[in-house]
Amino acid sequence: xAAELTPAPEKRRRGRPVDTALGQRILSVTLQQLSALGxxxxxxxxxxxxxxxxxxxxxxxxxxxxxxxxxxIASGYQDGPAIxxxxxxxxLVEHTSGGHSLLAxxxxxxxxxxxxxxxxxxxxxxxxxxxxxxxxxxxxxARAVARGELPADADGRAILHAALGLGLYRRYVxxxxxxxxxxxxxxxxxxxxxxxxxxxxxx
Amino acid sequence: xAAELTPAPEKRRRGRPVDTALGQRILSVTLQQLSALGxxxxxxxxxxxxxxxxxxxxxxxxxxxxxxxxxxIASGYQDGPAIxxxxxxxxLVEHTSGGHSLLAxxxxxxxxxxxxxxxxxxxxxxxxxxxxxxxxxxxxxARAVARGELPADADGRAILHAALGLGLYRRYVxxxxxxxxxxxxxxxxxxxxxxxxxxxxxx
Amino acid sequence: xAAELTPAPEKRRRGRPVDTALGQRILSVTLQQLSALGxxxxxxxxxxxxxxxxxxxxxxxxxxxxxxxxxxIASGYQDGPAIxxxxxxxxLVEHTSGGHSLLAxxxxxxxxxxxxxxxxxxxxxxxxxxxxxxxxxxxxxARAVARGELPADADGRAILHAALGLGLYRRYVxxxxxxxxxxxxxxxxxxxxxxxxxxxxxx
Amino acid sequence: xAAELTPAPEKRRRGRPVDTALGQRILSVTLQQLSALGxxxxxxxxxxxxxxxxxxxxxxxxxxxxxxxxxxIASGYQDGPAIxxxxxxxxLVEHTSGGHSLLAxxxxxxxxxxxxxxxxxxxxxxxxxxxxxxxxxxxxxARAVARGELPADADGRAILHAALGLGLYRRYVxxxxxxxxxxxxxxxxxxxxxxxxxxxxxx
DNA sequence: ATTTAAACGAGACGGTACGTCGCGTCTTTGT
DNA sequence: ACAAAGACGCGACGTACCGTCTCGTTTAAAT
Numbered sequence: 001x002a003a004e005l006t007p008a009p010e011k012r013r014r015g016r017p018v019d020t021a022l023g024q025r026i027l028s029v030t031l032q033q034l035s036a037l038g039x040x041x042x043x044x045x046x047x048x049x050x051x052x053x054x055x056x057x058x059x060x061x062x063x064x065x066x067x068x069x070x071x072x073i074a075s076g077y078q079d080g081p082a083i084x085x086x087x088x089x090x091x092l093v094e095h096t097s098g099g100h101s102l103l104a105x106x107x108x109x110x111x112x113x114x115x116x117x118x119x120x121x122x123x124x125x126x127x128x129x130x131x132x133x134x135x136x137x138x139x140x141x142a143r144a145v146a147r148g149e150l151p152a153d154a155d156g157r158a159i160l161h162a163a164l165g166l167g168l169y170r171r172y173v174x175x176x177x178x179x180x181x182x183x184x185x186x187x188x189x190x191x192x193x194x195x196x197x198x199x200x201x202x203x
Numbered sequence: 204x205a206a207e208l209t210p211a212p213e214k215r216r217r218g219r220p221v222d223t224a225l226g227q228r229i230l231s232v233t234l235q236q237l238s239a240l241g242x243x244x245x246x247x248x249x250x251x252x253x254x255x256x257x258x259x260x261x262x263x264x265x266x267x268x269x270x271x272x273x274x275x276i277a278s279g280y281q282d283g284p285a286i287x288x289x290x291x292x293x294x295l296v297e298h299t300s301g302g303h304s305l306l307a308x309x310x311x312x313x314x315x316x317x318x319x320x321x322x323x324x325x326x327x328x329x330x331x332x333x334x335x336x337x338x339x340x341x342x343x344x345a346r347a348v349a350r351g352e353l354p355a356d357a358d359g360r361a362i363l364h365a366a367l368g369l370g371l372y373r374r375y376v377x378x379x380x381x382x383x384x385x386x387x388x389x390x391x392x393x394x395x396x397x398x399x400x401x402x403x404x405x406x
Numbered sequence: 407x408a409a410e411l412t413p414a415p416e417k418r419r420r421g422r423p424v425d426t427a428l429g430q431r432i433l434s435v436t437l438q439q440l441s442a443l444g445x446x447x448x449x450x451x452x453x454x455x456x457x458x459x460x461x462x463x464x465x466x467x468x469x470x471x472x473x474x475x476x477x478x479i480a481s482g483y484q485d486g487p488a489i490x491x492x493x494x495x496x497x498l499v500e501h502t503s504g505g506h507s508l509l510a511x512x513x514x515x516x517x518x519x520x521x522x523x524x525x526x527x528x529x530x531x532x533x534x535x536x537x538x539x540x541x542x543x544x545x546x547x548a549r550a551v552a553r554g555e556l557p558a559d560a561d562g563r564a565i566l567h568a569a570l571g572l573g574l575y576r577r578y579v580x581x582x583x584x585x586x587x588x589x590x591x592x593x594x595x596x597x598x599x600x601x602x603x604x605x606x607x608x609x
Numbered sequence: 610x611a612a613e614l615t616p617a618p619e620k621r622r623r624g625r626p627v628d629t630a631l632g633q634r635i636l637s638v639t640l641q642q643l644s645a646l647g648x649x650x651x652x653x654x655x656x657x658x659x660x661x662x663x664x665x666x667x668x669x670x671x672x673x674x675x676x677x678x679x680x681x682i683a684s685g686y687q688d689g690p691a692i693x694x695x696x697x698x699x700x701l702v703e704h705t706s707g708g709h710s711l712l713a714x715x716x717x718x719x720x721x722x723x724x725x726x727x728x729x730x731x732x733x734x735x736x737x738x739x740x741x742x743x744x745x746x747x748x749x750x751a752r753a754v755a756r757g758e759l760p761a762d763a764d765g766r767a768i769l770h771a772a773l774g775l776g777l778y779r780r781y782v783x784x785x786x787x788x789x790x791x792x793x794x795x796x797x798x799x800x801x802x803x804x805x806x807x808x809x810x811x812x
Numbered sequence: 813a814t815t816t817a818a819a820c821g822a823g824a825c826g827g828t829a830c831g832t833c834g835c836g837t838c839t840t841t842g843t
Numbered sequence: 844a845c846a847a848a849g850a851c852g853c854g855a856c857g858t859a860c861c862g863t864c865t866c867g868t869t870t871a872a873a874t
Contacts, residue, residue: 444727444728446649446727524649525647528784532783532784536782536783540783561792564775564792564795564796567775567778567779567783568771568772568774568775568778568796569771570774570778570782571771571773571774571775571776571777571778571779571782572767572770572771572774572775573774574774574777574778574782575770575771575773575774575777576770576774579739579773579774579777580735580739580743580770581731581735586808588805588806588808589764589767589805589808592767592803592804592805592806593767593771593800593805595803596799596800596802596803596804596805597796597799597800599799599802599803600795600798600799600802600803601795601799602791602792602795602796602799603791603792603795605789605791605792
């Protein structure tokens with residue numbers, strides 16, 4: 001998610017100014033340790049040491065381990081450039097592989113994934129990263145419908161989620177070698193050709 | 204995973220016999236608490252209390268929380284009945300929805316899923332539950348190939364994993380309402396019609 | 407203390423006879439480990455292992471660690487031969503140095519000493535070893551009085567206890583090199599020359 | 610043992626200051642429970658509860674039960690006032706009866722005594738309490754020698770240890786009614802009159 | 813020979829205390 | 844004001860040893 005563009009004009013307060021670089025350092029260190037150790041084994045003290053700051057500062061700013069991790073992951077997620085290759089297949093490949101995709105978290109490996117399971121973190125994650133991801137995908141889908149590549153009642157998100165799910169399953173559940181791009185393209189192609197339709201909600 | 208058919212005739216050992224019922228009780232309680240609380244908040248003492256045994260016994264048998272949970276999940280997984288509906292689509296729907304599927308762990312909800320993220324547990328899980336699941340699926344695929352429903356070089360597991368991944372993504376990552384069966388069938392149908400092919404390994 | 411001379415004619419019971427050698431072995435091993443490790447670090451399992459028997463047997467016979475240790479110490483104590491050198495000084499030196507003295511437990515070092523502090527053991531000890539020791543000393547004293555070496559109201563036990571106390575203090579409290587016999591003799595000589603008198607009990 | 614007279618001017622450190630009162634409370638409670646229960650039955654949690662602090666703090670400060678007890682005993686020992694009655698007999702009586710004597714630990718009963726037998730504690734004890742006690746006695750002896758009450762080669766410590774040993778024996782080993790002061794004086798008098806001589810070390 | 817009574821061996825189990833670890837709070841000094 | 848330093852509280856984890864219980868196994872006397 002995009003960080004606030006204008007961080008609030010906010011009158012310069014009294015006293016010592018907030019060390020902005022410190023905040024970046026802490027989040028960055030958190031991401032590193034998180035991907036290296038996983039949520040449970042990540043230690044606040046260790047983060048503090050690596051970021052050359054005190055535990056106190058971390059707690060003052062984020063309140064708890066869970067919130068720190070959530071913030072770190074959100075900070076690691078970046079809005080990608082707008083995608084528009086002209087066809088849906090390439091759009092989706094790009095979307096699921098770009099830095100804004102959970103699939104492509106080459107930078108923050110198991111991170112977001114693992115985080116999903118700490119209830120404290122999951123909520124925040126869904127509201128920020130996942131929502132942004134789905135919203136971005138909606139645009140691609142809408143264009144594809146406009147181009148006639150997909151019928152109007154196609155369940156675009158199901159297509160996206162099947163691709164993401166496949167990637168996540170291979171990477172974190174079965175821990176296979178991963179997902180060859182060729183396979184991803186074949187799966188996406190099949191789903192675009194015979195897209196699932198939106199299911200009307202029950203009574 | 205198939206339990207040993209003949210649980211070993213095994214001559215009665217010397218000392219006090221292992222309390223088998225106790226073992227069952229512990230694993231069962233563990234599953235309950237695990238699904239109710241999640242891995243982190245599950246407490247050994249609480250399990251011991253609920254199973255009416257001592258903490259010591261649990262540690263003697265499984266050595267650590269992680270291993271206990273792994274054992275509990277493995278014990279909760281049951282080989283489903285052989286599936287053979289006559290066509291691949293129905294076979295796969297059944298396979299991913301049956302009690303032997305991670306997707307369908309209605310009984311032990313987030314359990315296996317969450318467990319995937321405790322490295323200590325994940326390994327065991329992959330070796331038992333997941334492997335059994337994939338092996339079972341291979342049979343379905345092979346029959347489909349034999350029937351001519353799939354080409355010989357079709358990547359059957361990719362199809363399976365896409366379906367599973369979609370289900371898991373919806374259930375545990377995005378926490379949408381879930382995955383309507385109709386959508387699952389549409390996705391599977393599309394993938395069976397234009398199956399991904401096995402990707403040859405690089406040089 | 408002297409073991410019962412005739413251990414009861416006791417009709418040969420039915421079942422398997424008690425393994426007497428085993429009992430000896432256990433007590434002996436207990437003494438060894440006790441002196442090597444002290445009461446706290448002495449482990450029943452370790453005794454069982456060294457005595458090549460099972461924990462169960464130990465508990466069946468002695469009921470608890472404390473009682474085992476008490477029994478072991480009592481068994482290690484032997485009535486010495488009657489002492490009668492003809493003069494009190496030599497009698498006492500012999501008495502406090504012989505195998506029947508706590509002081510001279512060269513064989514079972516810190517043993518009896520340490521045991522004194524486990525309340526469970528102390529009582530038994532006092533009733534057996536210490537009482538026997540004092541009683542034996544009373545005879546020496548009485549003879550000395552008869553010979554005119556000591557006045558009738560001399561507090562013989564105080565003399566004995568001062569010597570024993572000095573030895574114990576040096577050995578277990580201050581852990582000095584020990585107590586040279588020459589010093590012991592000088593102390594005893596002084597006390598025999600000007601013996602403490604029995605103090606009448608208060609009102 | 611003399612506490613440092615000036616407990617280090619020590620600039621006030623950065624963080625939260627050590628709660629000194631807490632430390633006192635913990636040691637004090639430890640002494641109480643120790644004398645009431647003995648070393649083995651003393652429980653850290655119970656100490657923590659009575660001192661209104663957490664187990665963690667105790668372990669952070671002393672590291673183990675043994676070290677806590679050692680510290681507690683050392684803290685309970687106080688340098689007595691200088692003793693100088695003008696004659697050795699009274700000096701020694703005072704010395705062995707004062708609050709600075711193990712013998713007179715009316716305040717901390719079996720405590721120091723029992724502690725002697727926990728190897729972990731004993732070392733510390735010898736280095737602090739016992740050493741201080743002997744050193745203090747050396748002064749009394751030296752003065753007695755100067756006054757001509759004792760020959761220069763008299764083994765003053767043997768006299769002291771005989772008196773202490775007698776007291777300890779009566780109190781903790783035989784658990785007699787104790788040691789009447791009159792008896793103590795008679796013993797000391799005898800030993801001063803015919804003092805044991807220092808034994809030259811062997812080759 | 814078979815039965816029977818007792819001692820023994822093996823080992824699972826219960827219980828309790830110990831010591832450890834990491835999170836999060838709080839208090840004080842420094843900038 | 845914010846940051847560093849660090850003591851402290853809390854609660855769960857895992858460990859260790861004591862003592863109990865339940866079996867199977869052996870030995871010798873009694874039938």
